[in-house]
Amino acid sequence: MSEDVRVEVGLGERAYDILIGPGLVARAGAEIGRRLPGIRAAIVTDENVAQRHLEMLKTGLDRGGIASSTIVLPAGEKTKSFAALQEVVDGVLAARLERGDAVIAFGGGVIGDLAGFAAGIVRRGMNFVQMPTSLLAQVDSSVGGKTGINSARGKNLIGVFHQPKLVLADTAVLDTLPIREFRAGYAEVAKYGLIDRPDFFAWLEANWQEVFAGGPARIEAIAQSCRAKADVVARDEFETGDRALLNLGHTFGHALEAAVAYDGARLVHGEGVAIGMALAHRFSARMNLASPDDAARVEAHLKAVGLPWRMADVPGGLPDADALLSFIAQDKKVSRGALTFILTRGIGQSFIARDVPVSEVLAFLKENHPG
């Protein structure tokens, strides 16, 4: 009937489906009701998403016979707080939902992380459904079961692993995203190619314009990304090993985000990851691990799609190399003067490097610093 693509996340008794296709918001009641018959639901969303899409979701749930209440929160990273967590938990309990009922996260990564955390702790774990409305959330945060909020001492330091029962990724709602946000999400799509799928990266180089335009190529890119992440997560659900590969580009990226004090007007997460991936490839070339041609290829693709790819692309300037290094060291455990990085031997050949000398990182930052 529908043209949805289905990706299965193989986690034994916690296995679940990701459905990807246009119009899934309107069909949510049918898809959820088929898998979780007779439930009621609490929708957790933000003001922006509610304004654009909530009515369609309510109608879609009604059609499937699912009664629902709604908890609307302010949009933005500040919502990943203890106060918002308590608000969601209280709202779910006020709706008198039982363990077998569902919390539905309807929004981007912030809403998914917060609502998933709430679902994981109300009655020691309720059913949870992800309905990601940003490209970033569809290909990254909605897959893998990580949930959480921020602490004054760092991002995502408080949370649980709580797998959803179902992920519904409506590819049509992405048309309402600002282009800058879509692009930032695309950085994580490209990441999966760079980690271990060279053919997918080559396909993106040839087809990225169709992915941005919408239609089958977009669905295919999202499905490939979910499959890639699901493979890694199935191998390492609780992040004790291989899952660290998903951090490709994130060490440099987080340092840049921290350096602009998480000011989204200057740099959003996906943009930080884009620059971080380019730097990880360039640094790998400098360490004679990969060819400079591969670094150039990554830089060229990011540039082509309109993503930032070098430190000079961060508007407003950056602190000096020593300061950037201290942001990296803050993010990571520095053991005996060495850092853990995701480095690469070429396109689609990334690996976990556990003994990267701090001195090399500092020299690299100095060479590539725009200031």
Added chain:
Amino acid sequence: MSEDVRVEVGLGERAYDILIGPGLVARAGAEIGRRLPGIRAAIVTDENVAQRHLEMLKTGLDRGGIASSTIVLPAGEKTKSFAALQEVVDGVLAARLERGDAVIAFGGGVIGDLAGFAAGIVRRGMNFVQMPTSLLAQVDSSVGGKTGINSARGKNLIGVFHQPKLVLADTAVLDTLPIREFRAGYAEVAKYGLIDRPDFFAWLEANWQEVFAGGPARIEAIAQSCRAKADVVARDEFETGDRALLNLGHTFGHALEAAVAYDGARLVHGEGVAIGMALAHRFSARMNLASPDDAARVEAHLKAVGLPWRMADVPGGLPDADALLSFIAQDKKVSRGALTFILTRGIGQSFIARDVPVSEVLAFLKENHPG
């Protein structure tokens, strides 16, 4: 070397040991360090326990080379709150502990539930060590991985399953407990006999005075209780079936606690469970499921140890039978006029009864109401 009794909780890769014996607080560093080498720890405790035993624990940890910080909270059920949870989480993060470091719960059930919850959500799950200092916590809340806090809408509605790596039950610290608190904990010890260990119940009838006095009989009673609970938990870690047997006496008991507005001066949890167990046996006899002689035997034993065993034993009077029923119905899902209760066919033969008519419960409450 030591005379500790060891009980293993068989949960596959989450299996852990319970050590039971005198002096374990002073030996904590050695026992923890043997299993979790090189860690640091955050001790979570309350003001009463800190005053009596914290110095000995700090010394014990120091001796094992375990550096520790301490978070001290007010004693009492009100500490199972969102605000206290945030305080513990912030304290653990402020101590810069990593996932492989440990949160140590040093106190009764309130501290264990709260600290376990914090350990379950900091960095999506840190190592956790239970050091229960009340009899109730040693035989009940420290075994099984349930953690949580209370909501305005009910007790323990928010939490996670998070198994400890080790439980150290120091039987000597129980000597500092008020006798009323020790007795209340003893109700849960007797419960394990009544659930499915008739020989243990008979042993308690013969030996309860030695259990109260301390020494080997106390260690034996605690070890038997932990074994009994560990067996149930190993069969049903996430409470989807058999684990409900542990609620013997709790349906009536919770209703009585609610009826006195959780006023511990009138009725503490274990006392409610004691009356609840006697009522469950008497009600089972009334339903012709068990012999009235068994109900009389339970009542006689509770009376002998000084525990309350009938509704008339609650000081200050109780609301009428209809009101008590509404507290029961609030606690449970009432489906089609029927309630789920733990009933029994005799001593050590309890079972889950899913279709208990509300009308029978009401009639029983009226017959047994003191007012």
